[in-house]
Amino acid sequence: MKKLWITLTYAVFLVLLIAPLVRIFSGSWAEGWDGFIEALTRPQSLHALWMTFLIVIIVTALNTLFGVMLAIYLVRADWLGRRMKQLLNSIVDLPFAVSPVIGGLMIVLLLGPNTIIGTFFEDIGFKVVYAMPGMIIATLFVTFPMMVREVMPVLQEIGSQQEEAASTLGAYSWYTFWHVTWPSIRWGVIYGVVLTVARSMGEFGAVLVVSGNIINKTQTATTLVYQDVENFNIVAANSVALVLAAISIGLLLLMEWAKKRKEVH
Amino acid sequence: MNYMLRSRWWSFGFRSAIMLYFIILIVLPILGVYTQSFSLGWAPFWESVSDPLAWKAVLLTIRLALIATVINVLIGTMIGWVLIRYRFFGRRILNSLVDLPFALPTAVGGLMILLLLGPGSFVGDAAQRLGFEIVFHEPAIVIAMLFVTFPFVIRAVQPLLEEMDKAEEEAAYTLGASKAKTFLRVIFPTMLPGILSGAMLAFSRGLAEFGAVVLVAGNIPGKTLIASVYIFGEVESDNPQGAAAVSIILLTLSFLILWLLNVIQSRRSGV
Structure with missing residues (x-):
């Protein structure tokens, strides 16, 4: 059996x-090694991979900063009532329930060329939708819960006693954060970072809607794969996909490692 | 005194910045979709929703996501169980591999399925000779949803099995219950909350899936066009109001599931 x-x-x-x-x-x-290299060194492939790299870096940095702060507030802050915390807590998960396409649509509806905010930004010479800022906002939306959800349980588990002891001499300060809170949430944060990197690298639906998928301009690696498949250029799609898959496997190994460290702690 | 004041201003600024970020990024866009779909009043909303292609897409999505969820529950429960209870060669590697669909871009997942089962592939040709159509038909959509939601049930069941007291199971067994009975009466009830919440997550993810499905579905309106691809099409053809109308059906459904999940989980931690 x-x-x-x-x-x-x-x-x-x-x-x-x-x-x-x-x-x-x-x-x-x-098509052999040559075909693989050729598909990867096309200008649009290089550009798309570069775009993806930029998005991953910016989104991960912002999401880590805001995610950790929000997690600390949602667990520790007294100035938020219990009810309020519960409400905010359930809102954090909303992006998980939203289809990526709808996430992209939201940003087009809110900031697109036909909206008030969109025309305002366009007038001052700043394009949001069908450009980099929109793609970053879309990815931020989609990856938002990752960090908060990794850090919150750790904070809840360690309790606030140590921090209170450390800060009896003053308000909650950077010193308390770096010397008391950070060492205990470190592995949770690293795990959250890996998840965010994986998700922002792989984001497709939201970015496709927001970016307009303009070749050599707003095309990311995943939307390039999509376009190559649509154009029946399977080998090229494969080569880009292989790069993404290899990175994903690397991230998976990192995830395993971070998880193990998290448990040890 | 001066220092105190400054730090209070700092923390006030920090709080406001974080909360503002939270509201602008998450709450505002969601409200935007709801208001946009009713922006022209009820009649156009109703018109967009009652378009047969629209509701067919929504119904198809729900049906296929349900099928994928049922399959997921069966294999997820089995794999969660096997990976926790048995020690065998390669267990650790398999356990790490479970998360692969989370780490892999969904478009890559779709491409994989297309290559593996599509025209010209071994499986695709074999199926065609037997009179099956996989890619660009419903089975491919179910497979794509299954691939993307694969980790949910497993990851929800595993912690429950790990926590479970083995003594209960052994007691039941030594008291003369058969293996099957032990499973049904002792083990299964422990796993049930995990199975349920994993299934709900998988279902809502299945409803939302786009990247993997769009590549393999063929997207024939009324036949293999699922809701998220329909929304994408409406956006592309410059009909954001119609896209928003269908979006809020999908959104409301997902929010309901999320809410149910919260209720289940808070009940569990309450006991």
Whole structure:
């Protein structure tokens, strides 16, 4: 009986996860090493990968900063009532429930060229939708819960006694944060960072709607894969996808490592 | 005194900045969709929603997401159980692999399925000879949803199994209950909350999925066009009001699921 269950588990993994991965690897070698390199060094591929890199860096930095702060407020702040905290707490999860396409649509509706805010920004020479700022906002929206959800349980678990002891001599300060809070939430934050990087690198729906997918301008790696598939340029799509998949596997290993450290702590 | 005052101003500024960020980024856009879809009044809203292509897309999405969730519950429960209870070669690697769909861009996931099952592939050709159509038909959409939501049930069930007291199970077993009965009466009830919340997460993610599905679905209106792809099409054809109208059906459904999930979880921690 035990053998049967283990075999079944292996079968599911093989069919659902391992076979597709292997297929991506073999697919990008369909035209040999040269084909792979050629697809990757196309100007649009380089540009798309660069865009994705920029978005990941900016989004991860902002999301980490605001996510950690918000988590601390939601767990510790007395100036928020209990009811208010509960309400905010459930709002944090909303982006998980929103389809990425709808997330993108929201930003187009709010900041698009036909809206008040959109025309205002356009008048001062700042394009939001169909440009980088919109793509960053969309990715920020989608990745928002990641950091908060990783840090909050850790904060709740460690309790506030240590911090209170440390800050009896003064208000909650940077000193308390760096010397008392940070060491205990560190691995939670790192785990959240890895999740955010993975999600912002892989974001597709929201970015596709907001960016307009303009080649060599607002195209990211994932939207380039989509365009290549639509143009039946499968080998090229494969090569870019392989790069993304390789990074994802690297992130997965990082996630494992961070998780282990988190548990040790 | 001076220092105190300054730090209070600082913390006040900090608080306001964080809260403002939170509201502008999350709350405002969601309110924006709801107001936009009613911006022209009830009649155009109703018109957009009652467009047969629109509600067919929504119904199709719900049906396929349900199928994917049921499959997910079955294999997720099994895998969660096997990975926690049995020690075997490769267990750790498999356990890490579970999260792969979370780490992998969904568009890459869609491309994988397309390559593996699409025209010209071994499986695709074999299925076609048997008279099955996979890619650009409903099965491909279910597979794409299944791939994307794969980790949810497993990750929800695992902590419950780890926490579970083995003594209960052994007691039931030594008191003469059969293995199947032990499972049904002792183990399954422990896993049930995890299965439920995992299933709900998987279902709402399935409803929302776009990247993996758009590549494999073929997107034929009324047949394989799911709701998120329909919304994307409306945006592309410059009909944001219609897109918003269908969006809020999907959104309201997802929010309901999220709310139910919260109720279940707060009940659990309350006991």
